[in-house]
Amino acid sequence: MLETLSKIWRFSAKEKSNLNKSLVISVIHAFFYVLQMGAVYFILLSIVNNGEKLRTSLMSFAIILASIFGRMITNYYAQLRQTHAGYFMVANARIKMTDKLKKIPMGLLNNSKMENISGILTTGLSETENTVPSILITMLTGFLTAFVFTIMVFIFDIRIGIVVAIATLIYLYVSDRMQKVSAKVAPKRANAQINLSDRVLEHIQAMPVIKSFNLTGKGDKNTRDAIFESKKTNLEVERRFTPFTIFSSLILNVASFILMYLAIRFYFDQTMNLTNSLMTLIMSYMIFSQIQEAGSSMSELRIVASSIDKVDDIMSLSEMKSKSGLKLTSKRNIEFNNVSFSYGNKKIIDKVSFKIPEKTTVAFIGPSGAGKTTLSKLIARFWDVDSGDITIGGVNIKDISLEELMDNISIVFQSVYLFNDTIENNIKFGNPNASHEEVINAAKKAACHDFIMALPKGYDTVIGEGGANLSGGEKQRISIARAIIKDAPIIILDEATANVDPENEDKLQIAINSLMKEKTVIMIAHKLNTIKNADQIIVLEKGQIVQKGEHDELIKEEGIYSDFIKIREKAENWKIK
Structure with missing residues (x-):
């Protein structure tokens, strides 16, 4: 995962600043979310104590309103930054690629390694510009929020905290295994998507020839093969991911159920007060939903990283060397x-x-x-x-x-x-x-x-x-x-x-x-x-x-x-x- 994140940060190039700013704003966004849950805790405390701390309860409502508006504002600015970063990092990459193509021997453009350049520039990078910043922010805020919630649960009851920690570690292990599977199938899927884009474009451009030779329905074998290969690779990705997705979801759901059960049992055993028990019931859903959302983003990053690898393949091609300072003489023989x-x-x-x-x-x-x-x-x-x-x-x-x-x-x-x-x-x-x-x-x-x-x-x-x-x-x-x-x-x-x-x-x-x-x-x-x-x-x-x-x-x-x-x-x- 660290390698993938490093690759994305390097790819962002000039947009690192906007990407970093969007992440910082997202951290503040997560803080407002956590603040809201803290306010809920004090409201529950006031209710349980028969309104003895009504002033605290009213202040908590004010904090919730401030949290809601804070999340709206931070979400607005984070979206602006991440959208700017996503589109411009890809735009800059496309410009760098086209500049690169001017400097390599044209013979390489006929090489099988380069036949899908248009697909990389369009389909491949489109996925990157639309998903990378939002995925990073979702992952960061999800894990950060889940981490803070876990600390809160430890404060309520260390036994509950241990359950959350164990469930999280198991979930992360399964996600890591899914990452390794993704590393194997993601490049194949990216190739299929790029090839499909090329074949569809080729088919549209060749339509006059297909019609003139009465090959409608027959002259599209390459396109049909590309569609079939795309379907096959996408199904393969889903087939390989589904067991991990089901198992990871099952882990979190079971852990959530266990937390609810323990919260109720500890209350009736009189080893947990009512406020903490109610809060644990609420948190049993909130913690794992954040972890699951962040984990899903991790698997998507691997697919996006394969598109960045394609760009790196092109940027690593050897250029035709020249001495930039030397000028031609006045003669043109x-x-x-x-x-x-x-x-x-x-x-x-x-x-x-x-x-x-x-x-x-x-x-x-x-x-x-x-x-x-x-x-x-x-x-x-x-x-x-x-x-x-x-x-x-x-x-x-x-x-x-x-x-x-x-x-x-x-x-x-x-x-x-x-x-x-x-x-x-x-x-x-x-x-x-x-x-x-x-x-x-x-x-x-x-x-x-x-x-x-x-x-x-x-x-x-x-x-x-x-x-x-x-x-x-x-x-x-x-x-x-x-x-x-x-x-x-x-x-x-x-x-x-x-x-x-x-x-x-x-x-x-x-x-x-x-x-x-x-x-x-x-x-x-x-x-x-x-x-x-x-x-x-x-x-x-x-x-x-x-x-x-x-x-x-x-x-x-x-x-x-x-x-x-x-x-x-x-x-x-x-x-x-």
Whole structure:
């Protein structure tokens, strides 16, 4: 338990102060509760003595009222503190996790260990933000109140106190055993809940594919399996916990019954006065209800701790190291020196070397899986190379901060992601400080101003998550506008015109030419007019460079490039007769 509490306190990070304050206020709340029971004792004493101490009785009623109001006020402030602590400790953890993900190799995101990140960020941490502070407070106040009540019972009669102490120790032993069982099943349950969240989201996103292939009711095997696994693990948790829950509850109920029996017997044996006997009858329920409530909170903490463990797994991943103080030089020439890279055990790039002079354009071509996109992403340091090095202006990209590197690179991928925000904010993602006029200018260059103005709210139109409300070509043009407004000296274009409709392709090509002007450009393209204009063409096959040069040189050679050009020319000249 101490380990679990230590883990939660460490996880609370900046919210330790609010968490501590809520606990202190809860202690005061427990004091008012105990004070109320003390007042009840003096009221009973007055009643038993036929009102001989009426003034004391009236004072006791005043104390009860003060206790009630005190509990209301302390509960109000404790709730505020614990709510703030719960939500912000999780919010801070989510921010730290997303910052962490920016600094780890993207290859790790494909690892099975990381496949449930979205589930951890949502389902897993939601349980933590909603339960941790309230559980801690319930546990603290429960045990504290029970402890004070136990002392009071010892004062009434040491024999009663011994019974309470024995029952409490047995209950805590059973709770400890339940904690150990929880430590075994809680991680499995957390994994199942996270997997269920992922599979449901995946199923919803894949609904168009499921419907188009008439797989309704059939294409949801993964979702059904996840639901079944979640049900199975939750039932397993209940099955393992139920015997302990029943037994612990039985212990307290039996102990409560014994206290009532002893209170009555001791009264009739004349070894306990009537006031203490009545108070023991009241306390026989109050003590154990507080202990049971606190004990239930202990078992819940173990389940929450398993979610924190998931966060720790992510935060423990190794980051891509860099020297934060080093800056790039004024040059933007790029050089690969004997670079090799693998996805797991599969080699993708094998001892590749080439140079891209500053303010020139290089085009990567080759069959699918040749390593084209991988080379472009290595420049942006989405992964670190296995061997060799990549330099920009003579500086190894590992020796500069990721922020400095990405400030100098704009990327337009074939697969575009847009945020659930306004079109203007999506474009300004490339430069948050850009003015509205600069956004419009970038949109015009990217040939998307006209279709934006045709939307109901123009640039203030909110698009769906991932750009779901726009066509592929429209999303592509907005992403190009985003790159234009960033105005970085190095541009990476991965099939940037692949999804653009023919009527806007010419306009977009002009925009891309404008974007590329005076820039160092790396492009992956299959369109002839794009490839022919490149200053250097690098042909890849199986992760190695098989041809390199300008279009006019390579077209005369036998090999992949000339074959590729012939196929493209034939495809582009194809007509229906």
